[in-house]
Amino acid sequence: MITQIEVDGVPAVLAPTTGPMHAGLVFRVGVADETLPLRGLTRLVEHLALDGLGTADQQHNGMTGAEHTFFHVQGTADEITAFLGAVCDALREPDPARLARARERLRADDRGNDPLALWRHGARDFGLTGYPEWGLDRIGETELRDWIARYFTRENAALWVAGDQVPAGLKLLLPGGERQPARTPSSALPSSPAWFTGADSDVAWDAVVPRESRAAVLANVLERKMFRELRQHDGISYTVRTDYQPRAGGTARIVAYADALPEKREAALGGLVDLLAAMRVGRIDPDDVSTVITLTAEGLAEADTRGGRLPGLAFNLLAGRELKDLDEAVAEVRGVTVADVAEVAVTAYDAGLLMTPAGTTGDWAGYTAAPTHSESAVEGRVHRAIRDRRHHLVSGPDGVSHVIGGEAATVRYEEAVTVLAWPDGARQLIGPDAIVARIEPSLFRDAAAVIREVDTRVPAGLRIEMPARDPERVPQPPPRPELGLRERIRPYFIVLVFIPFGLLLLTGAIYGLWQVMNDRPFTGDGTGKDLVVVCGSILIVGVLIRLVRSGVRELRERWANR
Numbered sequence: 001m002i003t004q005i006e007v008d009g010v011p012a013v014l015a016p017t018t019g020p021m022h023a024g025l026v027f028r029v030g031v032a033d034e035t036l037p038l039r040g041l042t043r044l045v046e047h048l049a050l051d052g053l054g055t056a057d058q059q060h061n062g063m064t065g066a067e068h069t070f071f072h073v074q075g076t077a078d079e080i081t082a083f084l085g086a087v088c089d090a091l092r093e094p095d096p097a098r099l100a101r102a103r104e105r106l107r108a109d110d111r112g113n114d115p116l117a118l119w120r121h122g123a124r125d126f127g128l129t130g131y132p133e134w135g136l137d138r139i140g141e142t143e144l145r146d147w148i149a150r151y152f153t154r155e156n157a158a159l160w161v162a163g164d165q166v167p168a169g170l171k172l173l174l175p176g177g178e179r180q181p182a183r184t185p186s187s188a189l190p191s192s193p194a195w196f197t198g199a200d201s202d203v204a205w206d207a208v209v210p211r212e213s214r215a216a217v218l219a220n221v222l223e224r225k226m227f228r229e230l231r232q233h234d235g236i237s238y239t240v241r242t243d244y245q246p247r248a249g250g251t252a253r254i255v256a257y258a259d260a261l262p263e264k265r266e267a268a269l270g271g272l273v274d275l276l277a278a279m280r281v282g283r284i285d286p287d288d289v290s291t292v293i294t295l296t297a298e299g300l301a302e303a304d305t306r307g308g309r310l311p312g313l314a315f316n317l318l319a320g321r322e323l324k325d326l327d328e329a330v331a332e333v334r335g336v337t338v339a340d341v342a343e344v345a346v347t348a349y350d351a352g353l354l355m356t357p358a359g360t361t362g363d364w365a366g367y368t369a370a371p372t373h374s375e376s377a378v379e380g381r382v383h384r385a386i387r388d389r390r391h392h393l394v395s396g397p398d399g400v401s402h403v404i405g406g407e408a409a410t411v412r413y414e415e416a417v418t419v420l421a422w423p424d425g426a427r428q429l430i431g432p433d434a435i436v437a438r439i440e441p442s443l444f445r446d447a448a449a450v451i452r453e454v455d456t457r458v459p460a461g462l463r464i465e466m467p468a469r470d471p472e473r474v475p476q477p478p479p480r481p482e483l484g485l486r487e488r489i490r491p492y493f494i495v496l497v498f499i500p501f502g503l504l505l506l507t508g509a510i511y512g513l514w515q516v517m518n519d520r521p522f523t524g525d526g527t528g529k530d531l532v533v534v535c536g537s538i539l540i541v542g543v544l545i546r547l548v549r550s551g552v553r554e555l556r557e558r559w560a561n562r
Contacts, residue, residue, distance in 0.1 A: 008172040012159035017307040021163040023080045026070035028318040029151035032125045032183045036418040040133025047102045049090040077167035091152045096141040116206045122188035122434045123417045153177025158314040162307025182248035188433040195354040195362025196370040201265035204257045204355040207348035211252040213332045214340040219244040219254045220292040236267045248319035265357035273365045280349040282342045297330045377401035377408035383444045386477035395450040400437045411437040413457045423468045
């Protein structure tokens with residue numbers, strides 16, 4: 001039996017357990033609520049609250065996810081009371097003296113390893129799970145207290161207790177506040193299914209679908225097919241897995257992953273793509289669906305005996321979702337049919353994002369490349385790259401564009417989510433779509449002017465100070481080409497010799513044309529030959545002008561690239 005109660009204004013769910021007593025306190029706040037300049041703030045609060053709590057043999061933990069942060073403890077009623085009470089005390093009065101130590105621990109365990117989320121959502125909400133915790137150094141006591149006051153309140157919390165009753169002395173003395181609504185996922189994908197290239201030989205895929213039992217069944221059916229086809233049958237991958245991640249706003253994310261050796265990366269990619277395509281057209285084994293449903297129902301029943309369903313029910317409390325008892329949950333799963341799974345497979349395929357192994361693409365499978373550049377560059381001043389014609393910067397009143405081979409990475413000042421600033425002057429402007437405009441003072445002419453403009457236009461609250469780079473990691477322009485004697489003197493010869501010669505020839509041509517116009521032949525053979533000589537002279541002068549211009553241009557480039 002699941003009982004809904006309230007403890008000090010915090011809604012709670014209580015259920016008996018056949019195992020040890022345990023409890024947890026969850027808040028509706030996670031990485032998706034942060035901004036990139038404050039990335040890591042929620043986990044910093046979690047670590048500060050846990051700092052110094054519990055004993056070495058006590059089972060307690062904290063976790064920060066995309067949407068929720070929770071604190072969990074297993075033990076006696078007195079231990080649960082002491083632990084959760086201490087967590088609330090630490091949240092009410094955080095100790096700023098512990099900030100430095102908490103930062104160091106978080107740096108040693110940096111969380112930012114979800115490229116699929118970054119490419120799907122950009123540099124905001126759910127996409128922030130793909131970024132490092134860059135904001136740790138700029139988070140001070142003010143930011144910490146403001147975040148706690150907004151999110152770590154009794155109206156934004158829920159409690160679960162697996163035991164016969166709530167511990168008699170439990171006090172959840174949290175400040176008042178407001179329930180925070182679920183974040184609406186953004187999208188950086190103009191169309192789907194889409195693909196992007198990963199950094200290694202692994203292959204991964206995700207899709208955002210409606211949150212339903214049949215979607216959870218699909219995720220598990222896909223894992224069984226991947227294990228059977230990619231590992232057992234073909235021996236392509238060793239680790240294959242899927243994950244079903246329900247979200248508070250009514251959607252869910254399905255993630256699939258398969259590793260591969262470099263020499264088998266194309267086979268792993270083809271194998272996963274073929275599995276997804278087969279499921280999209282309805283090739284789903286009824287035995288797989290039946291097995292997954294049975295295992296899921298048994299897992300729900302087993303979890304119910306030890307209070308394993310309670311955390312999810314507490315999350316649902318915060319989301320305002322209906323709380324289902326065991327029978328209702330099992331009945332919903334058992335009601336899923338093969339046709340249901342096939343239907344959601346179509347939805348998932350059409351919304352899919354594929355991470356292909358390094359050196360491969362997804363074009364051949366009908367996927368659309370995810371954007372790696374912007375639609376256009378800003379209007380403004382062009383800053384040429386030093387000794388490299390392949391790229392340049394454009395800086396204007398609206399923003400900055402880094403143009404490479406005709407493709408622009410544009411970030412407009414009004415849309416910028418952050419700017420990374422290095423002591424050597426380098427800047428990286430990041431837009432909401434995760435497009436990055438890179439400004440390297442060592443690579444572009446007059447880049448200092450662009451940097452000054454960026455520092456002036458981007459609010460200080462969006463700036464992240466980065467540590468100094470190793471000098472060897474600072475990019476440098478291409479080396480000056482080694483020129484032989486002939487190449488070195490060629491432009492000087494063109495300019496110094498051809499200009500006087502051209503002027504002399506031009507003067508003669510003008511004089512000859514004047515003679516012809518006045519009916520005074522100067523060749524001795526008549527006006528016709530005179531015109532031929534004059535026109536030939538003018539033509540030669542035109543050629544000389546082009547040669548001189550090329551020589552001047554080469555000298556100017558040498559001077560600029562000196």
